[in-house]
Amino acid sequence: MARYIGLRILQTIPVIIGTTFLIYALVFAMPGDPVRAMFGNHPPSEAAMAVIRHEFHLDEPFIMQYLHFLYGALTFDFGKTFQGRAVSDVIATSLPITAQLAFLAIFFEILIGVGLGIIVGVKKGKIFDNFILMSTLVIISIPTFVLGFVCQFLFGVKMRILPTTVGNYVDLYHMLMPALILAGVSVSYVIRLTRSQVRDNMNADYVRTARAKGLDNKTVILKHVLRNSLLPVITYIGADLGALMGGAVVTEAVFNINGIGHQLYSAIAKGEGTLVVSLVTVLVMIYIIANLIVDVLYAVLDPRIRYGKS
């Protein structure tokens, strides 16, 4: 197992080099001069702009810029932003915020998604089942920002039971609504996924055997059905963690959460290659680690899956 994990981590190296190279090339290919763009109607002299270009290596060819970045990354110096902040500092302040949001969302996915999924999977065809199916369909079809604005207005402005935005109050109370909105679509998928898996397994032979042995309903469902139903759900949630970390731009904007999604968006808008690549590298690593955890969980869930032996 340890060997397997070690190999998987080693595999991340070419993946990261490949992605950073691609991203850097894409940022480099973006039209417009990022230095000229800093200055609107009153650009300083060409010589002054040359000083800035030189400072950020923007006067060098693409491959040199990329090598500067790689060399810096190897010595844990990710460079600095146009504003003058260390890139590592930007990541250190924005990543924890996004992580809290994403993990809270994942928590709701597991709690609500798997929980409701089991219930409606067992009670198929009942009114409750139909109700859940309908409401998940509704949530899936509403764009996140609409859901976000409506809930913000309803619970934040009208009823005043939850804060309207997060801003510098990064705590459970302020994160509750954004996390629920962010989790909304995924929760719906998890419910539907769990429901169909549970339902399939309820009809399987081993369930009949278990019941024939005289096990009670609760034990049958939690110990046998659920365990076998969770494999695809875990896969989905694992992949979703990566998506939630990098793709929460909309939710972050609606609720003014100053996380990594916004940093990435504004870095792209400003053409800040170094910051974009550093942020993407972090996201790629999170994605890889999340997938690794999922793979390891497979083995826990299904004893037939064993890693490390060829």
Next chain:
Amino acid sequence: MKKLVTTLSSVALLFVGAITLSGCGGSNSSSSDSIISVYGCEPQQTLVPGNTNETCGGNIINELYDALITYDTDGKVQNEIAESITPSDENKVYDVKIKSGLTFDNGEAITSDSFIKSWNYTAADENAQSNQSFFELIKGYDEVSKENSKVNELSGLQKISDTEFKIELTESSITFPMRLGYSAFYPLPVSAFDANGKLDPNFGEHPIGNGPYKFEAWNHDQDVKLVKSDTYKGDRPSKNAGLDYKIYTGGTEAAYADVQSGALDVLDTVPQTQNKTFQNDPQVQPVIEPSPVYQGLEIPDNLPHFGYDEEGQLRRAAISMAIDRPTIIANIVDGLADVPAGFSPNNPRISGAKAEVKGNDVLKFNSNEAKQKWEQADAISKFDNPHLDIYFNADGGAKSLLEAVANSIKTSLGIESSVKAIPDFKTLLNKEAEHQMDGAFRMGWQPDYPSVENYLQPLYTTNAAKTGSNYSGFANKDFDDLLLKGAAASSIDEANDYFTQAQEFLMKYLPCFPIYDRKQNGVSAIGVKGLTFDWKSMPVYTDITKG
């Protein structure tokens, strides 16, 4: 299985625990009554006046610093730190005397050196400060801004004593004292510079100012905190205990919701999505005032048929008269703008602004006359290019406006016109600066000082094609002369007469078509008092109170 469930839930609990724990610090800091929370955005650069050329940082810098002068509500110059500013030699030399007894927050006295050192630093190339070009009028600028220049001091700045210095300009400028209100000209404490005249690299993270507020803290992407300065002796002392700029990274919508719920006191720009509703929203207090900003359209002269010859003049007048401005204002900006009367907004706070400029019929919608002029132009040379493209930057909000303009042109003149997107503002700006545009494009103008001159000189003079924002290719010696005469005039009133003549002159050529004069719309939370805007549409923060 049980084991897995417990593991999962304990992991989840851990996360929740972590979130709750880390949150404790934040929720304790309930704002004291007289600290005003205001909308803010993350400054592009650290808080150095000479390096701040955008509103996010400018909003904060303005409260941290006082300049030599300030403006009253009629756009007239009032001395602030200056005791007197006396012009001589046809407005080419200015003698500045400084009030004594004024200090920075660290106790250092404000002297001639506070200005000279700061200005020299901003003007020198090697420091790459974004407001460098504001010093181009001062003698010696060419020497310090030359490539690989060894000169680091403006020869036009001459210290006479601790409270007096002389500024020598390369050309006459009657509006020069007006420009001194811009952040590029703020003083900096001498102690912030080292022996070689270099600014402390960390200064922008902890700026030391001389304004009504003192810098307290800056948590990047979260907030900037200022407190009332206890050493301030200037003319605009604060009526509140401090400002908390809450930084909104995703635009103003979230801030508007915060004002509605009372979590934010002041938002100086209402999001477009609330344009229709904010005036009747019982959960906010709306404020609407004239602004110095207008929106227009430009057509470069290298576009065939749109030169500044007779044909081009007719076509330009036709396009301008084809634009149905009242309908566009009613539908696109929900009536929150005025039909322009000239090349500057009709705003009483702008020196020289006029409610009517002779010849401004060409800025009024008249589809019949537009059609006639277009046909007259066709008689000179047939319009063989069936398309008039209008470019916009897709990352700005101007698409609907320009679509309406294109529709107007189509309906009035019967030619094809449509909008085309350019990915972002920086690409658009590059193309404009390199004169590569093969169609019309949007322009919006926010002046640096409240004079009509600033709506004309940087946009339409021959020289501004090289150094300013003249992207329409307009170059006319008679027009340049009017501005030069204004700059050398013996009084502001005389100068403004020349600037009015210059505006009238432009009506014939129309290098730009003003479309609407924007109004500034802000909201404050219920219970907040005293929100008004200054000439550049920034809130007068020092007057805001609550509780």
